[in-house]
Amino acid sequence: AQSVTQPDIHITVSEGASLELRCNYSYGATPYLFWYVQSPGQGLQLLLKYFSGDTLVQGIKGFEAEFKRSQSSFNLRKPSVHWSDAAEYFCAVGAAAGNKLTFGGGTRVLVKP
């Protein structure tokens, strides 16, 4: 069965600074990988996804993520955060069979002025 670990529960970053959120997955085959963002009281919004091909994936809102098979990682990055990036971020892995998503525990990002 697949699993996802997001090692950082909370991250505080200053506005304008760079951000990196870690995601490690466990899955026996090539995974389908996703990053979602959840603003307070809202549903989840897809930031980006990786299915195959180029291991550096660009998403919305200036985010990107890099798939590293050797490290079983799919870390999310943004060069310069904005106050509106304060939210909770979820990494998820999907298995081809059944198309079910397994989510990590989430990382809550706080942005300091």
Added chain:
Amino acid sequence: DARVTQTPRHKVTEMGQEVTMRCQPILGHNTVFWYRQTMMQGLELLAYFRNRAPLDDSGMPKDRFSAEMPDATLATLKIQPSEPRDSAVYFCASGLTTSGGWETQYFGPGTRLLVL
């Protein structure tokens, strides 16, 4: 801008009462998922449907929870009787599955349920 809609957005009820949550998937999407989010368990998949047929409900407590798709535009999640431990945010998501492909799931805003 197509979106998944969920009703009600908030629900407060007393233990033992029946709760019905509704979801309207994005028009044309053929797969619907129900998730539950709690502080302790995070996001859990409860059940999902494809072309209105239930494919997997292994994440759902069978004795009190039921999920159905009466038609392609409506999915329901029912809890009867409700218990305080059911308090959570329930999300519906929809996607379009094609042969050999993986669908991206689009989430609704959720139903925040509080059982007293």
